[in-house]
Amino acid sequence: xxxxxxxxxxxxxxxxxxxxxxxxxxxxxxxxxxxxxxxxxxxxxxxxxxxxxxxxxxxxxxxxxxxxxxxxxxxxxxxxxxxxxxxxxxxxxxxxxxxxxxxxxxxx
Amino acid sequence: xxxxxxxxxxxxxxxxxxxxxxxxxxxxxxxxxxxxxxxxxxxxxxxxxxxxxxxxxxxxxxxxxxxxxxxxxxxxxxxxxxxxxxxxxxxxxxxxxxxxxxxxxxxxxxxxxxxxxxxxxxxxxxxxxxxxxxxxx
Numbered sequence: 153x154x155x156x157x158x159x160x161x162x163x164x165x166x167x168x169x170x171x172x173x174x175x176x177x178x179x180x181x182x183x184x185x186x187x188x189x190x191x192x193x194x195x196x197x198x199x200x201x202x203x204x205x206x207x208x209x210x211x212x213x214x215x216x217x218x219x220x221x222x223x224x225x226x227x228x229x230x231x232x233x234x235x236x237x238x239x240x241x242x243x244x245x246x247x248x249x250x251x252x253x254x255x256x257x258x259x260x
Numbered sequence: 261x262x263x264x265x266x267x268x269x270x271x272x273x274x275x276x277x278x279x280x281x282x283x284x285x286x287x288x289x290x291x292x293x294x295x296x297x298x299x300x301x302x303x304x305x306x307x308x309x310x311x312x313x314x315x316x317x318x319x320x321x322x323x324x325x326x327x328x329x330x331x332x333x334x335x336x337x338x339x340x341x342x343x344x345x346x347x348x349x350x351x352x353x354x355x356x357x358x359x360x361x362x363x364x365x366x367x368x369x370x371x372x373x374x375x376x377x378x379x380x381x382x383x384x385x386x387x388x389x390x391x392x393x394x395x396x397x
Contacts, residue, residue: 161280162397193279223286244283248290251390252265259394 155186157255159247163194164204170195173260174211181215188255190247191239192221196230205236212238219246266297266388270381272396274305275334281309284394285337292341292350299384302373303357304396310338310356310369335370342372355380 198204219242232241355376
């Protein structure tokens with residue numbers, strides 16, 4: 153099984169292909185791969201409870217680790233204690249850790 | 261550093277236009293601070309990230325002078341990252357795509373980056389432990 157780092161930088165309310173990227177994460181997790189979906193920039197917006205955050209929470213139930221960049225959250229005034237279920241705030245360092253670990257990385 | 265790795269970052273976006281440049285430089289900075297060796301391949305508009313003639317400016321609309329405006333200048337961030345590499349023992353190889361530089365007249369960059377070609381990117385990808393491509397939208 154492989155390990156993946158998927159980085160989502162786009163806003164799910166602006167780009168419909170974000171949902172496809174999320175589905176890619178879910179598909180990989182369903183086939184037994186280890187997957188982290190790291191939200192950064194406007195990619196963190198659905199981490200705030202909203203109409204799109206339910207799908208994000210569903211990813212965590214499918215086994216995807218969903219992390220949101222602390223800096224991007226702070227820039228947008230999203231409080232870390234009020235994130236969608238299953239989504240965790242994280243420093244950007246995680247990306248470096250997982251790159252160094254050799255994960256297959258994909259930026260969207 | 262026991263677990264020193266070699267990481268390659270591929271940048272495509274010009275500075276001052278979107279947050280991808282900021283995020284890319286944050287990532288490169290973190291990798292360097294951790295002592296990893298870092299390769300950067302800057303192509304297309306990203307060759308302007310290290311462009312030496314970037315100049316901070318005042319903001320007349322808000323009545324701020326240059327010092328008060330404290331305008332963020334990417335070339336200074338690049339220089340700071342390169343200086344950090346000396347302290348952390350991180351070897352940084354920053355390559356500016358030569359064709360992209362020539363097209364844009366962006367030949368003057370801060371001290372440190374070197375002129376190269378896509379062949380350098382291939383070599384980076386083949387020899388580094390991991391590669392992150394940050395494409396434009």
